[in-house]
Amino acid sequence: MKINGTHDDPVGIRADTRLLDYLRDQQGLRGTKEACGRGECGACTVLIDGRPVLSCITLAVRVDGDVETIEGVTAESAELRRQFAEHGAFQCGFCTPGQIVRGVALLRQGLPADDNALRAAISGNVCRCTGYSGIVSALRAAEENIAMADSGENS
């Protein structure tokens, strides 16, 4: 597997080691958070080959692909992260790395046009603080600003 662009060959890893623990404890990538441990809240979301994956219910030995954690998408998500602060899309911040990683995946494929569909798309990520409105509007604003910046570069 590759982690944030660097090749990694996990030798001697136990069969029951979760990807989450492998990333946090053995790779020192502590931005990925555990909140439920059973795939119900999205706090541990990482990307494997671009697809969001819940690392708390993923066995590390089964992973074969490019893993991207929050640490690997900080640059790409700069605008989204800025909008999170502008829109009050985080309070305690514990679910935020998972929200950002999820958001990156959504922005890469283009956000659903319909707000209900967007809300459904982020419903795998629980946030107990914000009531989600800020997250929805931050995603929209980020997509708009990224598109504007792109068209500015192209013109």
Place this chain on the structure above:
Amino acid sequence: MTTISETPRRVSGVVGQAVPNVEREAKTSGSSIYAGDVELPGLLHARILRSTHPHARIRNIDLSRLAGMPGVIGVVTAQDLPDRMYIHHGGPLSDRGVLASDVVRFVGEEIVGVAAETPAAADQALSCIVVDYEVLPSAVSVSEALGPEAPLIHSGGNVPVRHARRWGSVPAEQEAAVTVSGTYLFGRQTHACMETNTVTASWSSATGMLDVWISTQSPYLVRKELAHVLDLDVHHIRVHEVAVGGGFGSKSKISEYEAIACALSMKTGRPVRLALTREEEFTTAKCRHSFEINLETSATAEGMLVRRDASMTVDNGAYNHSGPSVMAYAGQVLGSLYRIPAVNVDAELVYTNKQPGGQFRGYGGPQAIFALESQMDEVADQLGIDRVDLRILNANLAGDTTLTGWRIDSARLVECLETARSAIGWQGRGAKAPEGRGIGFAASIHVSGANIYEGADKSSATVEVDTDGRVLLRFGAADAGTWQNTVVAQFVAHELGIEPDDVQLITMETDATPTELGSWSSRGTYMSGHSVGQTARDVAEELRLHGAAMLESPVDEVWLHAGVVTNGVTSVGFGVVVQERLGGSLVRTREITLTNVDQVNRETGISNLSGAYSFAVHAVEVSVDEGTGKVKVERYVAVHDSGQIVNPIAARSQVIGGVAMGIGYALSEELLYEGGMSMTRSYIQYPLPRAADLPEIEVIFVEGDDPNGPYGAKAIGEIVLIPPGAAIANAVADATGVRMRELPLTPDRVLAALHQRDRKPKRNYRIGQRPSRWQIAVMRAWYPRGLHQFLHKFGTRWGRPAQRAELLAVETPVDEAAASAALARPGARVIAGGTDLLPARRQGLVQPSVLVDIMTIPTVGRIEQSGSDVAVGAAVTLADLAIWSQDQLSVLHEAITAIATEQIRLMATVGGNLCQQNRCWFLRNDFMCYKRGGVSCPCYAVTGDHRYYHSVIDSHRCQSVTPSDLSTVLSALDATVEISGGDRKRSMKVVDFYTGPGEVRLGRGEYLRSVVIETDKFSGHDYRKLNRGHGDFAMISAAVSVATDMNGTVTDARVILGAMAPVPYRVHDAERLMVGRTVNAIDVAAAAEAWCRRAHPLERNEWKVQAGAELLQRSIAAALARTQSGGKP
């Protein structure tokens, strides 16, 4: 010490501006360090052995098997700790030690702490400790605890606090024209902070210092408690700064696990981390108290309130904690909202053998307001006065003092009411509303920091300016997500003319900050506005004084701007000023004491508790589905009087988040127990609102000064979730005419109330005439008459759950034959997406030693289409099948996109969904039930809470259902499963694949390889699902397919109910009434009802029969309509 002599006025500047969070970079990039991210050399991992009984005497704790266990480093029991109780509210109310020594009083109570090299080794150690319990009679409900046979939970009796408040009197001239009364029940809600309670503790015997990193809202209160129970000097404990992953009150005091980690560190001499699991968090964290309030409200014919009489019973759980204080505050709320001449409150706090209640955002307010504001609507309706007008008529006004002694110096309740009325478009009762829609209002009042502890009226801060001109704030509170750190940076920046980002912060560090009790009771902004603002003003004044001297200008002609003192022409930097004039840093510390608050009076309940009082009015529009009982919030307007808003981004986010939490307790969130054991230990079992469950929430601030508030501000943090319960219940009453008096408003409760309204007759299932059901009927009859207790007490001793096994390997077969060979070995099990298997392993339901990964086999990972037939490989993910089916078979698409969440669908597979175990919350939560333990064990659903996830048709010993939504829709599509097993392949219809709840016809070495669907077999389809929240499993699902000939005659039909029976239930009765008739001749209602006579519901899930028939009727009608429109909706 400084008492506040002047209240800072709001001036143009940073306060009031939309300032983005000053910690945004760290918080959004995953680089914030939470307590569980602190790395120390030699770190050990701790786990807690907890009581498995609601009430028992500990005869012996056998630790002998731990000796020499690899990786197990330290163990603590009560014997290792000083004989102390947590202080909490002090005196006789202190009733809980760190570890149980003698008696355990709830399932989950802490008995032993273990520290080991790894979490797995610590878990292993727990399984080797044997506690010998003498099981005592328990009282797990208030009625049991108050009953004549009630066991004593604590030696002083089961009612630790009882009070009778008599406030005011009714003037002779005020005659009550109307009196309304009712009993209001409020369930238990839990905070469910995203970060579970976590501590890292490190003791040094060399220095005698204990360093702790705790997820807390109040480092100083935790330090005080730790020092007490560990018998240390407070100055020998250093609490350090960490990011805190949510609090909502739960972390405003010690949380009864921190001391265990500290004790383990002191015993082992190594640092110890203890992070509670989500299951521990749900089952042991102190929750919102459940209340029963009997309330009576009287008013004159003109609508003036005359009196309010309440009697409250509060379920305290096993220990006091904040129970006495929450109960007292709830009473004060009843005595404070609206002008009213007389209020009487009788209240009693009752111990039960359950996890204790504690402090939770709102602090008794939501419970009191639910009753109070429900009755305001009833009074208004009885008097024929508009509901908003009645509230305006009685509203608190600035200058009032309430019966409880609260001095209201600013109040914009009337403005809030008028704003809310106009924003939601309320035209008055009887105005034409769309079918099933209703509007409700509720108002609230709340403190800005209650003076309920010694020192709670004080706050301190230190501001420093160093010789480089850097500005540093030292403040002892924690930011648990309230943007406290941003707000205090704003105060400093505002006074010193700099940017909030330029204020360096040191918070939480007890050795590096002056004493500050922290962020709870809505005191964060209010108290810090005073202390930080005052300290920063002092520093600013000195900078101006010295700067003016250096600039040779009069003091009143210089100001601070961007790090310099300037007269507009010349300027001098802060660093130069302090270097030249003071010879070093300028450091000022202030402790402020509020002068306008009283000490709490626990005898009378009368005191001015707080420096300021906030008001709010929420208006909500709901829709009520009268067929299923489902309530949906359609629009929400929250109007707040919190004085001047310090940071609109933060305040808005607080309101929306609080409303979401309020909608949660109003509609779906409730901790539930059976015999004192929890069934709600995960987000799925405790459905808190997700993004798709919520509407956009409109926030309006009615701004204005509070004369005592810092910068004119009042609190916002808690009041945001006090009105939602009442507002939503009022909206439901407006929509249906039914007054709901029990929260949450779950579909079963709503439907029951609607039935009562409509005086619908009870269904008769004629069990006496159905010999096939007699055995089960007799069993169910005997369960409450001793059979359950017998099986629970004795039968479970012979329970045979899956034996613990270590997972040794994950095999990756290259083809189907290799997979079959691997699966034929003992202990082998298929893994595909793993979304059910890994949680089920954690729950002890499966213990595979080898997993056989079928995702690596190309032939089972494909969707293959030939003509109208499609074969979907078992390892195809739900997400991929959703994409394929969107244009090919839209009913399948609809069904799949209603399964779980998108993240799960991206991982979960078709085969995994079809083969998943049942979701019974007894099975999934350690109950030694029939399914887990075998034939000698009881089914806990027979007498336990079976409202949502249990069977209403055909159940036998296990009352559970097959949870797979795919099984419902694929059965309706008459799909076929293909089973692979070595050289042998076989197939069968999906509907025949199931033998019981989550049980399928797979033998050893066999696995599901694919599902084959004839996509053109039917011409009209429909699928619908009723669940408790987005992502949840079905409570009921219905899937219908019909085929018609050219004349419009139905030639074939499949009618399936999901989550209603042990297996997908094919409704032959309905199909018979459809096949052979033309579409227009079908009696849809009769077809949808036809199966009901075969139902055999449990006592509390009969609503599913009604709602199931309703859902089915809609589904049949929609499928028939589609077949006529060529399959299009």
